Amino acid sequence: GGKKTAAAGASPIKVGIVNLPPEESGYRQANVEDMNKTFAAANGYEARQTNTADNSEQIAAAAGYIRDGVDYLLISAANASGWDNVLKSAKDAGVKVFLFDRLIETDASNYQAALVSDMYAEGSIAMDWLLKQGLGAYNVILIRGQLGSAAEKGRSDAVLKARDAGKIKLVADGTGGDSWSLEEARKVVEAAITAGKDFNVIFAENDGMAQGAVQALDAAGITHGKGGKVKVIGFDFNRFALRNVQAGYWDLDVQCSPRQAAQIAGWIQDLKAGKPIPSGIVYQTEIGIDTASITNDIVLNKGINADPGEGVITR
Amino acid sequence: MRRVKATGFHLLLPLSVLAFLVVVNVIKGVDYFSLSVINGALYGNIPNILFGASELVVLAVGMTLVTSSSGGQDISVGVAGAITSSVFVAILLGADKITWWTIFAGFLAGCAVGVLIGAFNGSLVAVFKVQPMVATLILFTAGRSVAFLIDGKLSPILANDLTSRIGGVMPGVFIQTPILLTAVFIALIALLLKTTNLKLYAQSVGVNEKAARLNGIDPVAVKLLTFMLLGVCTAVAGFIAVCKAGRHDSVNLLKYIEMDAILAVAIGGNALGGGKFSVTGSIIGAYTIEVLNRTLLRLEVDTEAIKAVKAVFIIVLMVLASPVVRGYLANAVRRPRSGTQTGTVAEEAEDGWVSAPDAFRGREAP
Amino acid sequence: MRTVKGRETLSNSNLLFMIAAVIFVLMYALAMAIYPGSFLQLQTFFDLFSLNAPLIILTCGMSIVMIGGGIDISVGGVTGLVTMCCAVFLESGGGDVWSSMILALGIGIAFGLLQGFLIAYLEIQPFIITLAGMFLANGLLTTIHKDPLNVTLPGFVALRDAELVIPLLGSHNRLGNFIPLGIKIGAFVVVALVIALAVLMKWSRFGRNLYAVGGNSQSALMLGINVKRTKFQSYLICGSLSGIAGFVYIMTTGAGNVGNASGFEMKAIASSIIGGTMLSGGVGNLLGSPVGALTLLTINELIRAAGVNSNLQAIASGLLLCVFIVLQGVVVRLRGGGNLARALPSWLPAGKTTGKGK
Amino acid sequence: MHTQIVLEMRGISKAFPGVRALHNVDFTLRRGEVHALMGENGAGKSTLIKVMTGVYAKDAGRITIDGATIHFRSPQEAQNFGVGTVYQEISLCPNLTVAENMFIGRGRRGFVNWNRMNGDATRLLESLCIPARPTQELSNCSLAVQQMIAIARAVDMECKILILDEPTSSLDEDEVRRLFALMRELKSRGVGIVFVTHFLDQVYEVSDRITVLRDGELVGEYAASSLPQIELVAKMLGKELGDVAGIRNRRPRTAESGIPVFEATGLSSAAGVRPFDFSIHKGEVNGFAGLLGSGRSESVRAIYAADKVTGGSVRVNGKSVRIGKPIQAMKLGIGYLPEDRKGDGIIAELSVRENIILALQVMEGFFKPFSRKQAEAFADEYIRLLNIKTPSTGTPIKALSGGNQQKVILARWLLTHPEYLILDEPTRGIDVGTKVEIQKLVLKLAEEGVSVTFISSEIEEMLRTCSRLIVMRDRCVVGELEDSGLTQNDVMHVIAGGAEKPCDE
């Protein structure tokens, strides 16, 4: 990431940001905050942000920004398609487009660069870690997120591949629904427990659902975490999740960084300075953290959302 | 004329639906009713259902009242629950130390905010005559952001023993606390309906507002009151939900619950067009939805198909319980004995069973 | 011999439509004054149609059902399902544009038939059935295909990119290049449908019967109207429109996706009501439906142009909605104190009484 | 040519939950006759009609029209078959225009020609002298006009059978006369007309034949000329009617002295009634007389604050009070039985019991609900007192016959033991027997010290009960008539315009 300080007196860089609404998820809240903070007036930007989960509203907003004459357009698309026209008019108007967090299915020449998380890689990080645990049998409960979402596809993929390869057994395959719901996740695990299923891994596709699953385990008196019967895996690097890992209450959390703003701002500064910047898809590098590798530094610097403090676990 | 003691006929719809689901579950495995004691609390399918449905039950009760008096539905209940619980959490985290007293104070503050929200929605509906779904659309749109702002920081965490006992189980008590809270709530509502004329007033206003006014009822006040009561319900639901979750997630807390709450009211045999209502029906309706969701999990329906299967379930149940199909069945049963048994059937009508499902038909006397 | 005093009164349907239209025009004019950069460009206005054609079409369907005293929660779900089915079909290799249109319409009609039958002939509450319909559509969608699917069939892509270019009405972009005004096919579909449906509701036997059924179904029955069939037809039309909207949707975005049109049911209901349709039935004007939808969309555009802080955007749009709704309520109330409220208590606005038919 | 019979119903039975509305009823209608269908409230007249037109499915029996057995499954089929019906409770759509209400559901054309429809409607309205514009929304028309529109619709249908269920209940004499002329004309064209009413005079004026029902059973069919009025009443009630003439003697004197129970000066309301003065003493019965739409209902609504009161001062028992809402009037001991039973009176879906106790319950307050037992006791008492026909106290009021619904609303107000009771058309749709009972009841109440304002479109009825008549024209009080010597003619004279005082703005 580049540190940017605007030359005093220079006219601000106009940026239009089309994003999903912060109400969408904790990830998005962090992402939106990050955008707002980075592209603040103090840093020499005049940024406007439209937050909506509706594709047509997003496209309308992008078109509006182009008409308003922004210099850069940053897009996190709700829907991977339908953007061709608007991207072309951006090109015609000399507006540079950066995609972040979500890809758009279009010709790569239609945008400058896309900075995204690799959901497939995230799934693989978790699966690779799991298969190294030497559990003997892997009886997994998979709790998916919103079906069809990029995160669900990528993260499920690793599990399904491992199953097809006969490395693990999928004992239950549920979903937290469109809201990645803690409650729904809890129900999935409860159903497995009351049906007398034997399982030793919970692969929950985000932290909230992992928490719901853990609640179900606790209520049923099933041990988990370090030294426990069930391995618990979550995603997103919420600080509370990291603290749970730190306390040995959960086993693994995989990062999915919402902080793309600094990187993109760096590119913008580079462009201004005439330096070359990458084009096409750029994946963020992400990590998985287990009870052994966790440090306070990671929790504080890489985690997102509220920090309950060291040693505090969420029941 | 003769007194007929047969009550609860209007509960036939929700009860038969529930019974059907239970039968499906038992066919899947007789262990359905098995109970055990884990960590000092009862554990099993039934406690899980009661536990899981608590918020929905509370909201369904409030939704029933609002539906009755205003003839419309509040779609902001989930959002309102997120707001009230954010206030609760803010107060708890603002206190030096979390005690039963701070929890109580936070809960009361949540209720107060709930009442305010109810007053806002209610006055749009009652004073400005906005249709409820649109009036509550305002909060539905804006509410989660409000909760987010109240949270101040992102998803504050309620890591303490007291609230996790409220969301889990109290030491020495056999039953999970949310189940008990729901029971207390239902008892209080029963008491409220018993000791006040709320039911009569709400129904009168819902059926014929003009006539109600000419009989001295203030329709504005009654609608406001039901909305404020629903506000309290959202506070209770929010309280239970956030204590269960241990974390205030302004994004996902009670998300999409409004549709379930409305569905519960409808499954409970209540007309969504207002008027006569049965709180018992709605409560059973709420549990029915919970059982339905868990049945699908128990049957291990394919994740991708789960919604479609749920839809088919609902449609089949509703067809079986529809007035027309029921009419055929009833006719088949009644025919041989017509003329003699008049009693039970008359009571049918009284409890709104006959008229209930006519939600969106024009209501008026024949 | 008594004579009638010659006061001409607007019907409630027209009154509510007028209010919606006037408030919308005022709002747009105000927006043009405050944010000329955005709103003075014609493209902004036409984009409202081009980009939101599916929503407007759904709003029309919703209005029709609501005029008949019903509701249809499934419209968004069906639209989403249609986009995915069309995408899968077009990408399967065997599909062409015309048969995919028929497929879209067919799915819509199928839902309309099923829901209409259950609601009209089995007398089940519309809310439950159509909510189940929404679940069904969502479930079928994820069962068929859950990943986003871009349609690459050339014929379809041509259709997707087709637009009417009006050079005279364009504007200059940031670099000073002149960009002509472009209008997408969806916008024309909308205009055609709105006109057709408005004519249907105003002049056809079905349309008038539906108003009667929504106003008071019991009376409608006594007046010799086939209430069940009329209701059935209203759901059928709404279902078909969902199908059409689905096709227009995929024609706009070019892809099938799980999230397509999700939440449109609420937006359609809100648009309908803002456009002057009453949920309780019997009151509404089809021309109001696009006005209602455009009002909601303009609110979004306003918030964008104003550059409201991300966290406050939802709150701002809620507030604007609130202002709009209260304004509408106040106008109706003021109006209600006049002619319409003859024999009614003065505080009771006229709209209410006819709506319920009591 | 098989006889003149156009409609024949044999052995018709129909049961509702808890009631046997019709049992083995026969009915025969001949071409070109007016056939009155008579019976007490709840005798089954409306049900017979609805069974005939396919609103209800019959449990047993056979219906033939022109010799062919028919079975209508919906009113639509009946209508297409040439059966025109005006139902008892006006069944029109409030949100449609007058013209639409006249023509909707008729014909086979797929599209509406508004110009032609409005033109036809204008002609029809003019020919029947109905004061309404075709493009007006129906809800803007008064009840009477709505009733006329419903009749116009049925009459225009070129039907072979015309059924009129209490068409005259809210019409004034002039309109009734016009309706009768119309009926005679249709009759001469060979239309068979079924006519239901509770006005005996009207029966004898137009009917050729009378069929009497009692408690859902057929009493008999008679030629009108051979059935004296007294006998008809006896057949309807199953017993002799008490002496109507006797009532008059017991008419209460006006208590001239003392402070009025209720006194208003310059009262006016948002509904448009001009400021008027009004007072009533303890034990007095007075009434508002006037033509249809002259503002009688609006005046009493202003007294009860049913419409927004816009001016004037009110004193109750000499004390100056403000009545801004119905509840305030109720608390001051005023009761009000509204004119529009369906719109303002009944709470359709609620039970008879709840409808009876409603007003008293509201006065008791929000926090003092009656126990179920108490409520039952109240309901039972008044069901017995007013002889309300209902299967049980728990039956929804909408399942009762029109007249019995009216009695329930009356019971509601009697239960509150008001000091001052306003009855706006309490006898509308009430059978002769009960009508007399209600008149007696009013006088008995007056004797007990209750003041009553009694409005009726039958002047005769008012003369019998009221000691003072306030005459209205064009929404303003034009005179006051007192003393016993009054005849119907005197009243008509004042109403018609021999104004005692001009209507001042």
Ligand SMILES: Nc1ncnc2c1ncn2[C@@H]1O[C@H](COP(=O)(O)OP(=O)(O)OP(=O)(O)O)[C@@H](O)[C@H]1O
């Ligand atoms: N829809 C219904 N459901 C249940 N009972 C009904 C219904 N309609 C009528 N009844 C009952 O059938 C009986 C006959 O009613 P009906 O309306 O035919 O009387 P009616 O002779 O027309 O009386 P009125 O002169 O008061 O109009 C009454 O006891 C009434 O309670």
Ligand SMILES: Nc1ncnc2c1ncn2[C@@H]1O[C@H](COP(=O)(O)OP(=O)(O)OP(=O)(O)O)[C@@H](O)[C@H]1O
């Ligand atoms: N619903 C209505 N809409 C418009 N005007 C009405 C309505 N009801 C009554 N009016 C008009 O109000 C005036 C007074 O009506 P009101 O009902 O008080 O008359 P009334 O003397 O009681 O006659 P009625 O015999 O109809 O009861 C009349 O001009 C009438 O036409």
Ligand SMILES: [Mg+2]
């Ligand atoms: Mg009758």
Ligand SMILES: [Mg+2]
């Ligand atoms: Mg009157």
